[in-house]
Structures are given as C-alpha cells and as structure tokens.
Amino acid sequence: MLDIKILILISFFSLIFLMITSLIFYFKLPQRKYPKYFALFSVLFFIGQVLTTLRNVIPDLLSIIIGNIVLILGYIFLYIGIRDLLNLNAKWHDRYFIPIGVILFGLILFTYVYYDVAMRIVIFSIFCIIYGFIITLLFWKNRRKEFEIFDLISSFLFFIGVIMFTVRSFKASNIKFPINYLATTDLMITLVYLYLFFITIWLSILLIKSSK
Numbered sequence: 001m002l003d004i005k006i007l008i009l010i011s012f013f014s015l016i017f018l019m020i021t022s023l024i025f026y027f028k029l030p031q032r033k034y035p036k037y038f039a040l041f042s043v044l045f046f047i048g049q050v051l052t053t054l055r056n057v058i059p060d061l062l063s064i065i066i067g068n069i070v071l072i073l074g075y076i077f078l079y080i081g082i083r084d085l086l087n088l089n090a091k092w093h094d095r096y097f098i099p100i101g102v103i104l105f106g107l108i109l110f111t112y113v114y115y116d117v118a119m120r121i122v123i124f125s126i127f128c129i130i131y132g133f134i135i136t137l138l139f140w141k142n143r144r145k146e147f148e149i150f151d152l153i154s155s156f157l158f159f160i161g162v163i164m165f166t167v168r169s170f171k172a173s174n175i176k177f178p179i180n181y182l183a184t185t186d187l188m189i190t191l192v193y194l195y196l197f198f199i200t201i202w203l204s205i206l207l208i209k210s211s212k
Contacts, residue, residue, distance in 0.1 A: 007193035008053055014200040015049070018042040021204045025211045033090055037081025038207055042200070044074030049196075065107050068124055072103055078203075079131055085210060086142040086151070099127055118172040125169035132162040150206055157202055164195055 022039035029035055051058070051067030076096050084090035106123040110116040139155035168189075 004190045004193060007190055007197065008049065011049065011193045011196045011200070012046065014197045014204075015042045015046045018200045018204045018207075019046065021207055025207060029211055032084065032211075034081040034084040035207065035211070037077045037084065037090070038203060041074045041078035041081060044070050044077065045196075045200075048074060060111055064111050064120065065104070068107055068120070069100060069104055071124075072100055072127060075128070075131055076100075079135060082135055082138060085206075086138055086144065088138070088142060099130075103127055121172040122169050125165040125172070128165040129162050129169070132158050132165065136162060147210060150209055154202070154206060157199060161195060161199065164191060168192065 019039060019042035022035045022042060025032075025035040026039055048067050048069075048071035051063050051070065055063040055067075057063070076099075080090050080092065103123055107120060110119040110123070136155050136158040139151045139158065143151040143155075
C-alpha cells in the first residue's frame with residue numbers, strides 16, 4: 001500500500017524543483033510568460049498542498065476552503081502558462097473567476113451548510129477533469145514541430161489525469177475517510193499525490209527542453 005505521507009513529501013520536493021526551475025528561466029527568458037506562470041502554479045500548489053494536508057490541525061476555512069481555492073488558482077495559472085508555451089494567447093481573463101466562484105460556493109456549502117466530503121471531492125475533481133481535458137487537447141492540437149514528441153507525451157500525461165480524476169469522482173461516495181487525513185489508504189486518494197509528483201517533474205523537463 002502506498003504511504004500517503006511519503007507521497008505528499010515527495011510531491012513537495014517536486015513542486016520545489018519546478019519552482020526553482022521556473023524562476024531560473026523566468027530571469028533567463030523575460031520575454032516569455034510561461035516560466036512566470038509555471039512558477040505561480042508551483043508556488044500556489046505548494047501552499048495549497050500544505051494547507052489541505054493540515055486538515056484537522058488548522059481551521060476548515062484555511063485547510064478546506066482557502067487550501068482548495070489556492071490549488072484551483074494554481075491550476076488556472078498552469079493552464080495560462082501552457083497556452084504561452086504553445087504560442088497561443090495567454091493572459092488572465094475575468095472568465096476565470098467563474099470556476100473559482102462556483103467551486104468556492106460548493107466548498108462553503110458542503111463544509112458549513114451540509115458537510116459532505118464526497119461532494120467536495122467531486123467538485124474539485126470535475127474542475128481538474130475539465131481543465132485537464134482542455135490542456136490535453138491544447139497539447140494535441142497545437143504540437144510544436146520541434147517539440148512534437150514532448151507535446152504528445154504531455155497530452156498523454158494530462159489525459160491520464162483526466163481518467164484518474166474521473167474515476168476518483170465516481171468513487172467519492174464510497175471512499176471512507178479516517179479522522180486523520182494522513183491515515184487515508186484509499187488508492188484513488190494516494191495516487192493523486194503520485195500523479196502530482198510525476199506531472200511536476202515532467203513539467204520541469206518540458207520547461208528546460210522548451211527553453212533551450
């Protein structure tokens with residue numbers, strides 16, 4: 001059985017590695033936006049992971065509401081960064097407030113009005129499914145000639161994430177969470193951290209290769 005504590009720890013290290021790599025290329029390539037957005041993704045995801053991991057230690061407002069919203073914001077910045085990486089229009093749009101607002105409402109509803117962990121998992125998973133699928137298509141349809149194999153691998157990896165979060169969403173109502181979140185043994189929960197490790201390492205490789 002995969003130990004969630006170890007997986008969370010190695011995901012922290014992979015996020016820090018991506019953070020450092022992104023910052024290096026942010027200063028080396030000031031004319032490109034994607035290193036900045038990759039750095040924002042890694043910083044926000046690191047903070048979000050810390051907050052959500054401290055569930056039952058810090059207040060729900062910080063661990064559940066703010067923690068998950070920070071993760072969502074980080075994913076949106078990753079999406080914008082990938083658009084710039086693929087030489088597409090890449091900037092913040094007000095429409096990004098819509099998914100953030102919807103998820104915020106859902107998290108508040110199923111934390112303070114009707115406490116339901118499964119519904120929170122479904123809400124977060126649906127966001128990851130939608131944006132993961134969009135990123136899959138972006139890499140597939142906008143493959144760069146000189147980096148075609150890398151973009152194809154990226155498309156495949158994000159599609160794996162789509163499948164994983166889809167299964168996780170359907171399984172949510174059957175997952176039994178212990179009071180101590182770090183004692184979770186369900187495979188679909190622990191695999192998410194393993195996936196995060198691999199995808200952040202791959203993003204670091206992609207960043208290095210694309211910046212040459």
